[in-house]
Amino acid sequence: MPFARLIDVFEAKAGLCCNDRDLKVLLDHASRELGFDYFALLHHASLGSATQRLIRLDTYPPGWEEELAARALIGADPVHHASLRTNIGFAWSELPELVALGRRELEVLERAKRFDIGNGFTIPVNIPGEPAGSCSFAMRAGRDLPVQRLLCAEQLGAHAFRAARRLHHYTGLGRSPHLSRRERECVRLLAAGKTDWEIAGILGISVETAHQYVKRARAAYDVVSRAQLVACVLRDALVSFDEAIPPTR
Template identity: 75%
Template sequence: MPFSRLIDRFEAKAASCLDDHALQAVLQDVTRELGFHYFALLHHASLASARPELIRIDTYPSGWDRELAVHNLVGADPVHHASLRTNVGFAWSELPRLVPLGHREREVLERSRRFDIGDGFTVPVNVPGEPCGSFSFAVRTGSGLPVDRLLCAEQIGAHAFRAARRIHDYPSVRRCPHLSRREHQCVRLLAAGKTDWEIATILGISVETTHQYVKRARAAYDVVSRTQLVVCVLRDALVSFDEAIPPYR
């Protein structure tokens, strides 16, 4: 079957899925058709948390997630780290180019082979305001990666995560707290690392007034610290990362 027809057929089937079980069944079929043995569609945080809103559908060998937990390797998966460094799909053979591989990262890869997880291909899925995630296809240890099907796998991975987000109601619009113009100005400067005194000087207001604007912004977001406030406004794109982080030299 031409890959374009395979993608169209998968997209139609995924769009009709009403729950994770239905989507898993469709994904198992297409995984075999593409020449892979396993898949994992998940928010990375789901490995450490059972929160129901987190997405996790996978066919990795039984016990793999426990292996990561027992050896304290849940946060060391280099595939997940690499998903934050690129906007396109990547073969796991490219990991050394994308992220540093320290002892813990190499241990994850070594232990995965003991569970018969060989090479793989991952599609990053990072939507602002949502948990970081990815879709991975993998083959058994000793099997070759179907390199002629990776572009098809990339599109199917993207469609699969879109279907999972729909099932978990992630596309719904989340209402952001309203900040006044002055509150927004203060928070933007706070995110850039300015002190209350510096913010007051820049805006031509008193330090106490600055403190009150920041306090009201914290209350609007229902957070207790300035750090949490900055994280929230970055998540909601009220402040860009370019404004908050110095540029690379």
């Protein structure tokens, strides 16, 4: 099947999947059509977690997760770390350009080879307010990546994760509550580290009024602390990291 047609067919069928098993079978077939031996579609926090809400579909060799757990390497996977450093797909051979590879990270890669997991290609999936995730396609040890098919793999991974989000009820989440203009102004200044007294001076309002605006914003997000409020508005992109973090000199 032509690869462009493969992606179209996969997208249509993925939208009809009713459970993880159906999606796993569909993705396994499509990934093998592209020439890959394994895939892993998951929220990174799903490793070592029994929470069914988290996405976890993979065809890695049995015992791989147990190996990571036994050697306390869950959380040290450099592929997962690199997924937080780029917005496009990357081959695992590019890992040194994306993250520092320390002893534990190199051990993960070495252990993978012992499970016949060689080179791979990963598509990051990072959605504000949701657990970090990715879709990886991998080869058996000693086999080369199908380089000319990586763009198709990137599209396939994106469609697959969208289908998994639907099955796990993540679609439609993350809708931020409405804040008034003054509440947004106060929250932006709060995120920049300003006190109520400083916010009042900047906006030309009383300290009590500034305090009430922040309090109403906390209530809108249903959080109990200012730190939680700042985390929420950063997640929802109401405040950018550039606004909240002072520039380095």
